[in-house]
Amino acid sequence: MRADWLWRLEDSPAQRLALAPLLPLEGLYRLGAWLHRSAYARGLRARAVAPCAVVSVGNPGVGGSGKTPLVGWLAGLLRDAGVRVAILSRGVGGSVGARTQVVSDGERILVSPTVAGDEPVLLARRTPGVPVLAGRNRTALALRAVAQFGVDAVLLDDGFQHHRLARDLDLVCIDAGSGLGNGHVLPRGPLREGPAALRHADAILWTRARGDLEPRDRGVPAGPARFRVEISTSGLRALDGTALDPAELRGRDVGLLASIARPDRLEADLCRLGARVVDRCIFPDHHMYSARDVAALGGGHPWVTTEKDAVKLVPDWLNDRELWVVEQTVHSPDRELLLDLVVRSIRGVRR
Numbered sequence: 001m002r003a004d005w006l007w008r009l010e011d012s013p014a015q016r017l018a019l020a021p022l023l024p025l026e027g028l029y030r031l032g033a034w035l036h037r038s039a040y041a042r043g044l045r046a047r048a049v050a051p052c053a054v055v056s057v058g059n060p061g062v063g064g065s066g067k068t069p070l071v072g073w074l075a076g077l078l079r080d081a082g083v084r085v086a087i088l089s090r091g092v093g094g095s096v097g098a099r100t101q102v103v104s105d106g107e108r109i110l111v112s113p114t115v116a117g118d119e120p121v122l123l124a125r126r127t128p129g130v131p132v133l134a135g136r137n138r139t140a141l142a143l144r145a146v147a148q149f150g151v152d153a154v155l156l157d158d159g160f161q162h163h164r165l166a167r168d169l170d171l172v173c174i175d176a177g178s179g180l181g182n183g184h185v186l187p188r189g190p191l192r193e194g195p196a197a198l199r200h201a202d203a204i205l206w207t208r209a210r211g212d213l214e215p216r217d218r219g220v221p222a223g224p225a226r227f228r229v230e231i232s233t234s235g236l237r238a239l240d241g242t243a244l245d246p247a248e249l250r251g252r253d254v255g256l257l258a259s260i261a262r263p264d265r266l267e268a269d270l271c272r273l274g275a276r277v278v279d280r281c282i283f284p285d286h287h288m289y290s291a292r293d294v295a296a297l298g299g300g301h302p303w304v305t306t307e308k309d310a311v312k313l314v315p316d317w318l319n320d321r322e323l324w325v326v327e328q329t330v331h332s333p334d335r336e337l338l339l340d341l342v343v344r345s346i347r348g349v350r351r
Helices: 003-007 012-043 067-080 118-126 138-149 193-202 263-272 291-295 333-345
Strands: 052-060 085-089 101-105 132-134 155-157 169-175 203-207 227-240 253-258 276-282 303-306 321-330
Touching: 003 263, 003 303, 012 193, 052 067, 052 333, 067 085, 067 118, 067 155, 067 193, 067 203, 067 227, 067 321, 067 333, 085 138, 101 118, 118 132, 132 138, 138 155, 169 333, 193 303, 203 276, 227 263, 227 333, 263 276, 263 321
Parallel strands: 052 155, 052 169, 085 132, 085 155, 169 203, 203 227, 253 276, 253 303, 303 321
Antiparallel strands: 101 132, 227 321
16 A cells, blocks of 8 residues: 555545454554553563664654655764764665664765665765665664764654663654654554654654645644754756756656655646646655666656655666656754754763
8 A cells, every 4th residue: 555545545424334354453463562561661571771962753644744854954963963873774675674783984876775674875975974874673774874984863764663672852844744644553644653652752743834824733742842954856957967957847747756755745846846747656665676667768858756765777778768857855944943952962871
């Protein structure tokens, strides 16, 4: 079941009736998530403590909150503020598995997306000067980041449901327009835990909070601090890196190539830029592309993809096809307040 479909589910009478058969499965999933969190919260399972500050950036649901570009943006802010920071990623889609893999030492990208997964390689490209590590064991990653790079802090990408490693700050990203969806847990809705779990967050980051858009905060508990973060599509380039003017999209027929959790978001962004999406080639999230995938794309119009997809595509595969990459920019009116919260948390940790 694709994440974009889950987020379109509404808490309407008709959908509640249609989704009623999934209630027992939702109950089991919700109970399992609660037991998992409670076991660590009550000390029934031990949390590992890293020899540095741990800042988690996560989300309450399945994909689409803009978490990955936000992690890269925050890492860059911390780097510029003089904090020695590394990014730890699960490395979904790669072959790294339980091993600890240094994806980037801050200067060079050392492995391919097939090994590390697409998101760690994208983060390495977006944050020069910041080491990026990938692997299933976040505790081992944190220990290696401290031992090898002497970091003051690690950013735990997608860490809200990862309880084994103790964290000093929990930041939770929620799309301002989607909120918590229909408020239900998988498979009846898009959430990985019940909304009450958000009480454990230190701050809510409303992502894609464009202009005066009022965040859809239904079901979000009061208490955690709130910050607005805008993630906008602001650039365009060819796959080989040649810069293009985003105005090139205005009035153009384009195809959409994506293997992301919310391809509907990319389509909406393209429409806002004036493009007409006339063709779609959608793969599951984290799909590893091959030359055969690109050869199957129809001609006659450019294809547009994301930065996350682009790290897995090779220019030599294109032949005469045009493939354009949309680039995202992160900014926030609350930037200084958010940075102050994170830096104070990091500097307040003494191991």
